[in-house]
Structure formats: C-alpha cells, structure tokens
Amino acid sequence: VTLTTDFGSAGPYAGAVKGVILRLCPRAQVVDITHDVPAGDVLSGAYILAQAAPYFPPGTAHVVVVDPGVGTERRILAGVFAGQTYLFPDNGVITLVAAGLPLEELVVVRNPEFLPAPEAPATFHGRDVFAPLAAAMLNGLDLEVLGPQPDTYKLLDLPQPVESSAEIGGQVVWVDSFGNLVTNIPAEMVRHRWHDGAVRVWCAGKAIGELQLAYGFVGPHEPVAVVNSMGAVEIGVNRSRADRALNAGIGTAVRIVGVESQERRLE
Amino acid sequence: VTLTTDFGSAGPYAGAVKGVILRLCPRAQVVDITHDVPAGDVLSGAYILAQAAPYFPPGTAHVVVVDPGVGTERRILAGVFAGQTYLFPDNGVITLVAAGLPLEELVVVRNPEFLPAPEAPATFHGRDVFAPLAAAMLNGLDLEVLGPQPDTYKLLDLPQPVESSAEIGGQVVWVDSFGNLVTNIPAEMVRHRWHDGAVRVWCAGKAIGELQLAYGFVGPHEPVAVVNSMGAVEIGVNRSRADRALNAGIGTAVRIVGVESQERRLE
Amino acid sequence: VTLTTDFGSAGPYAGAVKGVILRLCPRAQVVDITHDVPAGDVLSGAYILAQAAPYFPPGTAHVVVVDPGVGTERRILAGVFAGQTYLFPDNGVITLVAAGLPLEELVVVRNPEFLPAPEAPATFHGRDVFAPLAAAMLNGLDLEVLGPQPDTYKLLDLPQPVESSAEIGGQVVWVDSFGNLVTNIPAEMVRHRWHDGAVRVWCAGKAIGELQLAYGFVGPHEPVAVVNSMGAVEIGVNRSRADRALNAGIGTAVRIVGVESQERRLE
Numbered sequence: 001v002t003l004t005t006d007f008g009s010a011g012p013y014a015g016a017v018k019g020v021i022l023r024l025c026p027r028a029q030v031v032d033i034t035h036d037v038p039a040g041d042v043l044s045g046a047y048i049l050a051q052a053a054p055y056f057p058p059g060t061a062h063v064v065v066v067d068p069g070v071g072t073e074r075r076i077l078a079g080v081f082a083g084q085t086y087l088f089p090d091n092g093v094i095t096l097v098a099a100g101l102p103l104e105e106l107v108v109v110r111n112p113e114f115l116p117a118p119e120a121p122a123t124f125h126g127r128d129v130f131a132p133l134a135a136a137m138l139n140g141l142d143l144e145v146l147g148p149q150p151d152t153y154k155l156l157d158l159p160q161p162v163e164s165s166a167e168i169g170g171q172v173v174w175v176d177s178f179g180n181l182v183t184n185i186p187a188e189m190v191r192h193r194w195h196d197g198a199v200r201v202w203c204a205g206k207a208i209g210e211l212q213l214a215y216g217f218v219g220p221h222e223p224v225a226v227v228n229s230m231g232a233v234e235i236g237v238n239r240s241r242a243d244r245a246l247n248a249g250i251g252t253a254v255r256i257v258g259v260e261s262q263e264r265r266l267e
Numbered sequence: 268v269t270l271t272t273d274f275g276s277a278g279p280y281a282g283a284v285k286g287v288i289l290r291l292c293p294r295a296q297v298v299d300i301t302h303d304v305p306a307g308d309v310l311s312g313a314y315i316l317a318q319a320a321p322y323f324p325p326g327t328a329h330v331v332v333v334d335p336g337v338g339t340e341r342r343i344l345a346g347v348f349a350g351q352t353y354l355f356p357d358n359g360v361i362t363l364v365a366a367g368l369p370l371e372e373l374v375v376v377r378n379p380e381f382l383p384a385p386e387a388p389a390t391f392h393g394r395d396v397f398a399p400l401a402a403a404m405l406n407g408l409d410l411e412v413l414g415p416q417p418d419t420y421k422l423l424d425l426p427q428p429v430e431s432s433a434e435i436g437g438q439v440v441w442v443d444s445f446g447n448l449v450t451n452i453p454a455e456m457v458r459h460r461w462h463d464g465a466v467r468v469w470c471a472g473k474a475i476g477e478l479q480l481a482y483g484f485v486g487p488h489e490p491v492a493v494v495n496s497m498g499a500v501e502i503g504v505n506r507s508r509a510d511r512a513l514n515a516g517i518g519t520a521v522r523i524v525g526v527e528s529q530e531r532r533l534e
Numbered sequence: 535v536t537l538t539t540d541f542g543s544a545g546p547y548a549g550a551v552k553g554v555i556l557r558l559c560p561r562a563q564v565v566d567i568t569h570d571v572p573a574g575d576v577l578s579g580a581y582i583l584a585q586a587a588p589y590f591p592p593g594t595a596h597v598v599v600v601d602p603g604v605g606t607e608r609r610i611l612a613g614v615f616a617g618q619t620y621l622f623p624d625n626g627v628i629t630l631v632a633a634g635l636p637l638e639e640l641v642v643v644r645n646p647e648f649l650p651a652p653e654a655p656a657t658f659h660g661r662d663v664f665a666p667l668a669a670a671m672l673n674g675l676d677l678e679v680l681g682p683q684p685d686t687y688k689l690l691d692l693p694q695p696v697e698s699s700a701e702i703g704g705q706v707v708w709v710d711s712f713g714n715l716v717t718n719i720p721a722e723m724v725r726h727r728w729h730d731g732a733v734r735v736w737c738a739g740k741a742i743g744e745l746q747l748a749y750g751f752v753g754p755h756e757p758v759a760v761v762n763s764m765g766a767v768e769i770g771v772n773r774s775r776a777d778r779a780l781n782a783g784i785g786t787a788v789r790i791v792g793v794e795s796q797e798r799r800l801e
Binding site for chain 1 (some may be wrong): 602
Binding site (some may be wrong): 070 | 496
C-alpha cells in the first residue's frame with residue numbers, strides 16, 4: 001500500500017494512518033510516495049500520484065488523501081486502474097492517473113460500516129476512513145461490497161494544446177517541487193509534426209532553445225526544454241528554479257515552432 | 268518499531284538509526300512517524316507521538332529521540348503504555364502518551380551494556396544508545412534487564428482549562444505544523460456543559476463562531492473551531508495558517524461561552 | 535536496499551523509484567536514508583551517505599542518486615565497500631564512503647541491457663537506470679555482468695588539516711542540515727598530540743572553547759566544539775544554527791591550540 005497525502009511529513013498524521021493500516025493488516029508493506037503535497041492542492045496531488053503510483057507492482061493499493069473538502073459532501077471513491085487499486089476523494093485528484101491508464105472498476109464508498117457517523121467530527125478521514133478502507137482492501141475485500149458504481153466522477157479540466165499552421169501552443173499546467181514547468185504538450189505531438197525534432201521552444205516570451213535530452217546539456221542556470229519522465233515537454237533551468245528564473249507558473253504560455261532547413265544551415 | 272525524532276529528514280541521522288536497528292534485528296519493520304519534530308522541541312514531540320503511536324499494533328516499540336539534553340545527566344526510560352513499548356529521554360516527551368494511556372511498566376536504563384562509556388562523545392545517542400536498545404527490545408529483551416523502576420519521571424506541566432459560571436477558559440497549548448491551534452479544552456467538557464453543543468468560541472479576542480464538524484464547513488481563509496482528532500477543541504483557518512492569521516501561539520487565550528436559547532431564537 | 539537522493543521528499547520521484555524496485559523485486563525492503571540532499575550537492579550527498587549507509591546490515595544495496603550530470607557522459611558505477619553494495623554516479627559522491635571503508639569490487643555499468651538507448655530522454659535515470667539495476671543486484675546479479683573494472687574513479691578533493699608547531703589548522707568541509715560545521719580535523723589527531731585533551735578551538739576568528747562531550751555542556755545559543763558522530767571535530771551552537779551565528783561555511787578556518795599547563799593552572 002502506498003500513501004500520497006498533504007499531511008506534511010513534519011506532523012503526526014501520516015504516522016497515525018500507517019499505524020491504523022498496520023494494526024488492521026499487520027503484513028502490509030506501507031510505502032510513502034509523499035506526505036508533502038502542498039496542502040489542499042489537488043492538481044499537484046494528481047500529478048504526483050500519476051508519476052509514481054503506476055510503477056508499483058500489480059495489486060498495489062494506493063491511498064490518496066489530498067482532500068480539502070473532508071467532512072463535506074464530497075464522495076470517497078475506490079477504483080481499479082491497470083490492475084492497481086486507488087482509494088481517493090472525488091475531487092479530481094485521480095485525473096492524471098485516469099488520463100493514462102484503463103479504468104477497470106469504480107465504486108462510491110456508501111457502506112456505512114466504512115463511513116463515519118454523520119454527526120461525528122470529520123477532521124481526520126485519513127485515519128478514520130481511508131486507512132481502515134485500505135486495510136480492508138489489502139485483506140481481500142471486494143470493491144462491490146463498498147457501494148454502487150457512480151454515474152460519473154470528477155476530473156480536473158486541464159487545458160489542451162492547440163496546433164496552428166506555424167506552431168504548437170500550450171501552457172504550463174503544473175510546477176513541480178523543484179520549480180520545473182510541466183507543460184500540456186506531449187513530446188509525441190512534437191515528434192509527429194517535426195520528425196527530425198528540430199524545434200525551438202518559447203516560454204513566457206523567452207527563447208529556451210531546442211529540445212534537449214537532459215538538463216545537463218545546458219550550462220548552469222541556463223534555461224532548457226526537455227521531454228520529462230511523463231513524456232511531456234518540460235521547461236527547466238539547470239540547477240535553479242525555472243518558475244522564479246522565468247517568472248512563470250501555471251497558465252504561462254509555451255510555444256514550439258519548427259526550425260526551417262535553411263535557418264538550420266545558416267546556424 | 269516506529270521512529271519519532273528531531274533529526275531532520277534531510278540529514279543522515281535517521282538513516283543511521285534505521286541501519287543499526289536493521290543490522291541488529293533484520294526482521295524489524297521500521298516505520299517513520301516523523302523526523303521533523305522542530306529541533307529540541309519536547310512539547311511538539313509529545314503531541315506528535317501521542318497522536319500517532321497509539322494507533323500502531325499491540326507490541327510495537329516506539330523510539331522517541333527528541334533529546335536536547337543528550338549527553339547530560341538526563342535519564343533514558345523504557346515504558347509500556349497500553350501494550351506498546353516506548354523508549355524515550357526523561358524530559359517530558361512522554362507526557363501526552365502518559366495522559367491518555369495506562370502505564371504498565373517503567374524502567375530507567377542503567378545496564379552499562381546499553382549505555383556509552385561516561386567519557387565517550389555523546390552527540391548521537393539515537394544511533395549509539397536508542398537504536399541498539401530498540402533492537403534488543405524487538406529481540407525479546409525483558410525491560411527489567413535494563414534497570415530499576417524509577418520513583419518518578421518527568422511530565423510537562425500543561426495548563427488546565429478553567430470553568431467559571433459564564434464560560435470555559437482555556438489556552439492554546441500546541442501549534443501543529445499547519446499552524447492549527449490546539450487548545451487544552453476537551454470537547455467532552457464542552458458537550459457535558461452545553462448538551463446541545465450551541466456555543467461560541469473566542470480566540471485571541473476574535474469571534475470564531477460555533478464548533479464545526481470539519482474545516483470545510485467555513486469558507487476559504489475563514490477561522491473555524493473544530494473538535495480535533497485528539498478530542499480537543501482546535502482553532503484553524505480553512506486552507507491557511509491560523510497562527511499567523513490570528514496572530515496566536517502557545518499561551519493564547521481561548522474562551523467558550525454557551526449560546527442562550529433566546530439569542531439563538533433571534534438569530 | 536536504501537535510497538539517498540536529491541529528488542525531494544515532496545515530489546513523486548522517490549516514489550517512482552521505490553515502485554520500480556518493488557515491481558522487479560517484490561521482497562525488497564526499501565529504506566529511505568534521505569531524499570532531501572540539496573539538489574545537485576554532491577558534497578552533501580557524500581557526507582550523508584557515509585554517515586548512514588555503513589550502519590546497515592551486510593549485503594545491503596545502497597542506491598545513490600545525487601546526479602547533476604544525468605544524461606551527460608558521466609558513468610554509473612557499482613562497487614562493494616565493506617560487504618555492502620553501492621550504486622552511484624561517478625561524480626565523487628562516494629568519496630567519504632571510500633575514505634573510510636575498504637573497496638572490494640568496482641565496475642562501470644556498460645551492459646546495454648541496463649543502460650538507456652543513447653537517443654532516449656535522460657531526465658530520470660533514478661527510475662529508468664538505477665532502480666532496475668538495484669533490483670537486479672537484489673535478485674543476485676553478479677557485478678561482473680554489468681561491465682569492466684574502471685582504471686580510476688572520481689573522488690572529491692577535500693582539503694587536509696595542517697599541523698604546525700603551535701596548532702592544528704583545518705577548515706569547515708561540510709555544513710549539515712542543522713547548520714553544524716563539520717571540520718576536516720579528526721579527533722584522533724587532536725588526542726594524539728595533546729593527550730590530556732586540554733585544547734582551545736577557534737572558528738571564524740572566534741574562541742569556541744575546549745572540546746566538549748556533547749552540545750548540552752554549554753548554555754543555549756552558546757558555541758561549542760564536539761567530536762561528532764564521524765569522529766571529526768565539529769563546531770555547533772547549542773539549539774541554534776552555527777553557520778548563521780558564526781557567519782561561517784565551507785572553507786571557514788578552524789584552529790586548535792593546546793593549553794599550556796601554566797595557563798590551565800591560572801584559570
């Protein structure tokens with residue numbers, strides 16, 4: 001079982017969740033993905049989860065508690081994507097996992113055995129709801145026991161890149177904890193259009209240059225565009241924070257243009 | 268075995284402790300509660316420990332190294348509370364565990380086999396004393412082998428709430444890593460006095476409103492009083508730090524007053 | 535298997551590495567040393583690794599990804615020091631381990647089965663190269679299968695202390711995450727020269743006093759020199775950051791002088 005939360009690694013909350021899981025399922029191996037998702041930041045939670053969870057072994061249960069709506073009407077969902085089980089609040093935190101992996105099963109947790117009494121304080125569903133659910137799933141519980149299949153579930157509305165005759169126009173959709181700028185432009189789209197990969201990337205109105213194979217291909221503190229570990233175009237600054245150096249953030253425009261053969265000959 | 272320390276997760280010290288435990292007891296499962304207790308902050312260590320450790324399975328050994336007096340005369344204690352073993356410096360860090368759980372056994376570590384030579388450098392008892400002790404306990408060592416029962420042990424002197432005819436007067440006794448203000452007022456005291464729970468909470472001279480079931484019941488950046496996961500009244504600010512927003516900290520006064528029936532009718 | 539990286543515990547990267555290792559070797563026990571080595575800081579990585587890794591059980595595999603040169607020509611090495619296996623980039627991060635432990639075997643990873651295609655993006659060798667290598671080693675792979683023995687490998691060029699007739703002159707070579715100043719002066723050198731240990735330590739031109747057995751031997755916020763957990767002289771400030779309080783950092787001069795018998799008699 002893995003944990004992805006915004007509890008903060010400095011507090012007791014992740015420990016309490018681990019304790020409950022191990023108490024109810026002593027043979028569990030509890031692995032931290034992170035407890036330092038920025039508090040209540042569902043978008044960051046979605047990216048972090050999608051970049052780590054799919055690499056775990058088949059059958060892993062992933063517990064996701066980035067849940068600013070805890071105690072309100074938001075639902076708790078349990079779903080199977082590509083052979084692994086995810087337990088998550090219905091707030092869009094599953095968006096990037098769902099975008100990349102086939103959904104095989106999905107239920108809304110309605111079984112009152114797994115939900116707190118309505119009048120109970122609801123400050124810590126991670127410990128009181130998610131952890132017992134995770135332990136029950138590790139102990140072999142069928143998802144159907146938890147509740148019915150929902151008609152729909154929430155996905156974050158992420159902007160799509162736009163292709164024009166001259167360029168691909170995208171934007172920064174996430175800033176990672178190093179300040180790297182993840183865009184919504186798939187490397188596949190760039191390769192498909194300019195087969196030789198000769199392109200120029202612009203971000204926040206500044207020329208970043210061509211797509212490189214690694215950060216280390218530019219000098220220290222120079223900006224660089226790479227294909228990141230998710231297969232998307234990402235803008236970084238070697239050994240620095242790109243968000244500060246380029247004064248960029250979520251929503252900042254990113255453009256990719258092809259390099260004409262002649263221009264390349266003149267270079 | 269769990270670890271609760273102020274070593275900092277960015278340094279090597281937690282890793283060295285884990286290594287020693289695993290070297291001496293390879294079948295141990297070492298679980299981090301946190302290594303980011305503020306350095307030397309015994310009060311925070313006490314709260315963090317009490318909120319996480321009791322949830323672990325019976326028989327768990329908890330190693331607590333928040334130990335600003337390392338190398339001085341402070342004693343090391345080993346105790347069993349509610350079926351789990353705690354290994355801790357005698358500086359009060361056990362206070363909140365001891366307040367909530369029955370003490371079943373307690374010894375002072377005096378056995379020289381487990382203590383460093385008096386003239387040895389004593390900068391890292393976590394690795395050199397606590398870790399071997401924890402491994403020995405996991406390997407089945409009887410606590411009596413470690414040393415005698417102490418006459419007394421140190422508990423932090425936490426202020427108690429005061430009930431007057433008009434109100435309950437308490438104070439902030441701990442600020443968690445999110446800036447939430449934990450008070451010394453048990454929810455049970457409030458419920459016992461005002462059975463219908465219709466109360467008004469004041470903190471730092473500001474009206475916080477009634478007791479809510481969850482942070483999400485107020486708007487973003489609005490203050491809120493809840494019953495926290497320890498059963499105490501806690502003041503937060505939805506999606507912000509209450510300590511900064513309310514200019515409050517340890518010692519800040521918190522008052523709870525009942526709402527008259529008439530007042531409620533007029534509302 | 536242990537992990538020592540600069541991925542940041544707030545991001546997904548450590549989780550992805552753990553997932554790949556567990557997918558390829560489900561019985562592995564993955565233990566974090568830290569993921570919060572300052573980004574690209576090979577010197578800090580070297581100190582952190584050497585202070586934690588050797589304490590683990592014989593046969594442990596240590597994965598070290600502090601690798602600012604990822605994707606460039608830098609080599610990946612696998613070596614056995616004192617019965618434990620280390621997998622690391624050839625950038626000097628092994629320096630402090632190599633300084634203290636016997637090297638038993640060393641190979642350069644050249645086997646293309648374990649290396650990415652040259653034209654592949656190379657932003658995340660931790661997940662794509664180091665993790666599969668670690669799993670293969672845990673599954674019993676012989677190091678010779680990975681590649682040939684190198685002629686040489688990179689070690690950081692750390693300054694050595696200088697002994698004159700009057701004193702030992704050294705310098706700060708690392709600042710830990712608490713701001714403590716680790717020097718290049720071995721305690722053994724001090725003890726060997728002044729057998730009774732009566733010395734005075736100077737750092738950044740300020741008198742720190744004699745060598746103490748623990749931080750707690752001086753008052754709060756007072757500077758103190760101790761023998762640290764690596765056996766080196768270290769300058770701290772009790773309950774504060776020495777780097778800020780003494781305005782010191784890597785390269786700051788540290789001097790140790792003996793106390794004359796007469797001077798001591800007058801004290």
